[in-house]
Amino acid sequence: MTTTTKPAPPVSAAAPARRSGPTGLALRQGRLEIRQFLRSRESVVFTLGFPLIMVLIFASIFDEEIAPGVSYTQYFITGMIATGLMTVSFQNLGIWIPIERDRGVLKRYRGTPMPKWVWFAGKVIMVLVTGVVMTALLLAVSVTLFDLELPTTTTAWLTFGWVSALGVTACTLCGIAISSLARTARSGSAVVTPVALVLQFISGVFFVFTNLPSWMQQVAALFPLKWMCQGLRAVFLPESFGADEPGGSFELTRVAVVLGVWCVIGLVLCLTTFRWTTRRDG
Amino acid sequence: MSDDVAIRVRGLRKTYGDSLAVAGLDLDVHRGEVFALLGPNGAGKTTTVEILEGYRQRDAGEVRVLDVDPAHPTRDWRGRVGIVFQGTGEFDELSVAEVVHHFAGFYADADDPDKVIERVGLTAKARARTHTLSGGQKRRLDVALGIVGRPELLFLDEPTTGFDPEARREFWELIRDLAAAGTTIVLTTHYLDEAEALADRVGVISGGRLIEVAAPNRLGNRQEALATVSWRTPDGTLDSAQSATPTALVADLAARFGGEVPGLTVTRPTLEDIYLTMIGHR
Numbered sequence: 001m002t003t004t005t006k007p008a009p010p011v012s013a014a015a016p017a018r019r020s021g022p023t024g025l026a027l028r029q030g031r032l033e034i035r036q037f038l039r040s041r042e043s044v045v046f047t048l049g050f051p052l053i054m055v056l057i058f059a060s061i062f063d064e065e066i067a068p069g070v071s072y073t074q075y076f077i078t079g080m081i082a083t084g085l086m087t088v089s090f091q092n093l094g095i096w097i098p099i100e101r102d103r104g105v106l107k108r109y110r111g112t113p114m115p116k117w118v119w120f121a122g123k124v125i126m127v128l129v130t131g132v133v134m135t136a137l138l139l140a141v142s143v144t145l146f147d148l149e150l151p152t153t154t155t156a157w158l159t160f161g162w163v164s165a166l167g168v169t170a171c172t173l174c175g176i177a178i179s180s181l182a183r184t185a186r187s188g189s190a191v192v193t194p195v196a197l198v199l200q201f202i203s204g205v206f207f208v209f210t211n212l213p214s215w216m217q218q219v220a221a222l223f224p225l226k227w228m229c230q231g232l233r234a235v236f237l238p239e240s241f242g243a244d245e246p247g248g249s250f251e252l253t254r255v256a257v258v259l260g261v262w263c264v265i266g267l268v269l270c271l272t273t274f275r276w277t278t279r280r281d282g
Numbered sequence: 283m284s285d286d287v288a289i290r291v292r293g294l295r296k297t298y299g300d301s302l303a304v305a306g307l308d309l310d311v312h313r314g315e316v317f318a319l320l321g322p323n324g325a326g327k328t329t330t331v332e333i334l335e336g337y338r339q340r341d342a343g344e345v346r347v348l349d350v351d352p353a354h355p356t357r358d359w360r361g362r363v364g365i366v367f368q369g370t371g372e373f374d375e376l377s378v379a380e381v382v383h384h385f386a387g388f389y390a391d392a393d394d395p396d397k398v399i400e401r402v403g404l405t406a407k408a409r410a411r412t413h414t415l416s417g418g419q420k421r422r423l424d425v426a427l428g429i430v431g432r433p434e435l436l437f438l439d440e441p442t443t444g445f446d447p448e449a450r451r452e453f454w455e456l457i458r459d460l461a462a463a464g465t466t467i468v469l470t471t472h473y474l475d476e477a478e479a480l481a482d483r484v485g486v487i488s489g490g491r492l493i494e495v496a497a498p499n500r501l502g503n504r505q506e507a508l509a510t511v512s513w514r515t516p517d518g519t520l521d522s523a524q525s526a527t528p529t530a531l532v533a534d535l536a537a538r539f540g541g542e543v544p545g546l547t548v549t550r551p552t553l554e555d556i557y558l559t560m561i562g563h564r
Binding site: 020025028032035036039040103104105107108110111112113114115277 | 335336357358360361363365367369372373374375376380384385387388389390412431
């Protein structure tokens with residue numbers, strides 16, 4: 001057999017190894033994701049704008065007290081923060097990952113020496129940053145325009161922290177998992193949006209949860225959003241309000257357990273169903 | 283496995299459901315060689331290449347690519363293999379320079395991203411968002427991402443589809459440069475002239491098997507094929523004859539016509555003729 005002999009690839013003298021360490025790679029990926037997010041007008045408007053507009057509308061329409069000393073805004077902000085956290089994680093990922101997969105962006109990343117986890121880390125960093133920004137915006141608007149009272153105790157702020165973190169983790173994992181259900185770029189939104197909307201209505205975001213029919217409350221209790229709302233109510237509403245909750249208190253332990261279980265379910269689904277390529281790619 | 287073998291495939295098989303896509307394929311590609319894979323759609327070309335790239339799992343057979351089994355790609359191996367996919371991966375919101383710089387960061391020994399952009403002729407478009415590029419420019423970006431890691435082995439899947447003739451020539455120059463620098467190149471293409479212009483050897487896949495491998499001018503015993511001599515007879519009809527000694531035939535005709543032979547042509551089968559005969563279309 002004829003062998004074509006050619007000179008071996010030149011050994012590079014100039015370019016030294018410039019690849020960043022694992023943390024550096026993850027941060028670079030996160031920065032790129034945030035940049036892509038900020039430049040995509042529809043996702044900025046949809047993700048950050050939607051909860052803000054809802055707060056402006058609802059808090060302006062309903063200014064009565066829903067319980068002695070508890071304004072509707074004080075209640076509604078908890079639902080909107082929870083909704084916002086679900087939007088930046090679950091909806092954002094569930095809609096955008098199918099688009100990137102369809103465009104071959106994911107396949108291309110898999111063809112490089114980038115460790116797989118770096119790509120996920122980039123998404124998580126983007127979700128965390130947008131989640132923090134969105135929460136800060138919501139709080140700022142509500143405090144300035146609608147006299148929202150911020151929590152005053154360290155315990156309340158800690159609860160705020162862990163409920164948000166656990167909720168975002170569960171929603172991020174579920175968003176990555178549900179992205180594999182969409183067969184094409186366009187169908188991501190069709191899969192995710194109805195789920196998110198229905199959950200918002202039955203989980204006590206727009207309406208006081210205990211006023212909902214009990215079967216609806218029971219369905220909502222199967223999903224994370226209801227528990228995120230409830231956990232945040234423990235932060236923003238007086239202890240006395242907890243007595244009116246279905247369980248007779250804010251049930252923070254149960255909030256932690258249910259959100260933790262959803263993290264596990266989401267992680268298992270991600271590990272078993274995640275696809276770097278579209279179905280037609282095999 | 284000797285040092286001068288870049289790819290070694292023995293008895294490769296892959297089925298999708300009931301259909302056999304690759305049916306016992308053998309292939310050797312030497313280091314530093316430009317190897318073109320030809321074959322009709324559905325012949326198993328893309329499946330074979332994607333198995334070599336580590337995107338698909340095989341059902342049976344032995345495969346070594348740069349001494350690694352691509353079914354278990356390592357990070358180091360990914361860094362030594364460059365891939366230019368069939369479809370273009372879009373990064374809508376990012377500029378050409380941003381994407382190439384980002385991907386360079388994944389490789390331990392990446393080339394200078396700006397030089398790579400210049401090499402593929404996109405310097406004028408470096409700051410343009412990738413979605414504003416024309417089809418041919420997007421393809422150049424694909425090539426830039428395929429070579430930015432200084433691969434030892436480069437896969438090009440139908441790289442010039444949609445190029446105008448001038449862009450095609452420029453692209454060929456780039457491939458020749460890479461080959462001259464020692465990069466092993468595996469190219470799939472539908473353009474026979476492209477295979478002839480670039481490849482040291484051509485392999486024809488049909489029915490999931492490699493049915494012949496040869497230098498482009500030797501494929502299907504092309505160099506021994508009979509020449510077709512045709513001319514116009516005195517009553518105006520076209521006559522032709524196949525001959526192993528066309529010069530003698532032409533001399534004979536010249537004597538018969540007493541000088542100029544009207545409508546004289548002497549042709550040998552083109553690579554395309556040979557190829558179409560091989561895959562059974564002629």
